[in-house]
Amino acid sequence: MIERKYDQKHQKHWENWQRSWDRQQEWYMPDREERFRVMLDLVEAVGGSEPRVLDLACGTASISERLLARLPGAVSVGVDLDPALLTIAGGLFAAEPRLTLVTADLRDQDWAAQLPPGPYDAVVTATALHWLATDDLIRLYGDLAGLLRPGGVFLNADHMPEPATPVLNAADRAFQRRRQERERSEGVLDWADWWTAAAADPLLADHVAARSALYREHTDGDLHPADWHTARLVEAGFREAGVAWRSVSDSLVAAVR
Numbered sequence: 001m002i003e004r005k006y007d008q009k010h011q012k013h014w015e016n017w018q019r020s021w022d023r024q025q026e027w028y029m030p031d032r033e034e035r036f037r038v039m040l041d042l043v044e045a046v047g048g049s050e051p052r053v054l055d056l057a058c059g060t061a062s063i064s065e066r067l068l069a070r071l072p073g074a075v076s077v078g079v080d081l082d083p084a085l086l087t088i089a090g091g092l093f094a095a096e097p098r099l100t101l102v103t104a105d106l107r108d109q110d111w112a113a114q115l116p117p118g119p120y121d122a123v124v125t126a127t128a129l130h131w132l133a134t135d136d137l138i139r140l141y142g143d144l145a146g147l148l149r150p151g152g153v154f155l156n157a158d159h160m161p162e163p164a165t166p167v168l169n170a171a172d173r174a175f176q177r178r179r180q181e182r183e184r185s186e187g188v189l190d191w192a193d194w195w196t197a198a199a200a201d202p203l204l205a206d207h208v209a210a211r212s213a214l215y216r217e218h219t220d221g222d223l224h225p226a227d228w229h230t231a232r233l234v235e236a237g238f239r240e241a242g243v244a245w246r247s248v249s250d251s252l253v254a255a256v257r
């Protein structure tokens, strides 16, 4: 059993890791904050000012952090598999009764049994479900339909490249690469460097080692365009599904239960 140090003494430490995670993620998605803003607009539009939210594959709980800052009456359940990212979230929110963190693998058929009971007003997720294989994702969409109340909303912001625009996609990729190179020369960490830095932190090292063992067999999941997701969500039992925001490479898909 790895000890998690959630004490207040380390609050600043966990805050620094959270900000550094956000910066690393923004290196990949410069529109990340805008996506979150549109996502939370829809959580509030559907769920009101005191929504009960499930933050799926929450990582360090960046979405929950923004939700709780924006809506003081909200409560959130963050679920993830990664012991290191959950340690950062647990440290940062040690004194936050509105956030519950749950360890579960979304690929397990009974993952939802670990959650505080539903129904939820909203399920939110970002940059995560492309880690899943197509079969697991379709099963998960069915599970989410069962966790949301009728009228509740599912919001999935993720990489959803559009096959109809290969020229635009290639131009955008080249443009983003130039931006990333510039930012790297200014010291921004990419995924691999961020994890190397995390492994060097005595408060995180054991958790990073545990995650490496967990993800040793990790392979990337499948990428699908936005209209594939909206079709699967309707098949899974959602009343309607559409695109609430998009860039060339990413979309925010919204589905109403």
Ligand SMILES: C[S@@+](CC[C@H](N)C(=O)[O-])C[C@H]1O[C@@H](n2cnc3c(N)ncnc32)[C@H](O)[C@@H]1O
Pocket: 025, 056, 057, 058, 059, 060, 061, 062, 063, 079, 080, 081, 082, 085, 104, 105, 106, 107, 125, 126, 127, 128, 131, 132
């Ligand atoms: C790129 S991070 C995004 C985290 C967070 N949503 C954010 O936007 O900062 C992807 C997250 O998906 C989680 N994840 C991937 N596969 C998972 C699985 N099978 N079960 C639970 N979480 C998973 C990872 O642990 C990681 O925290």
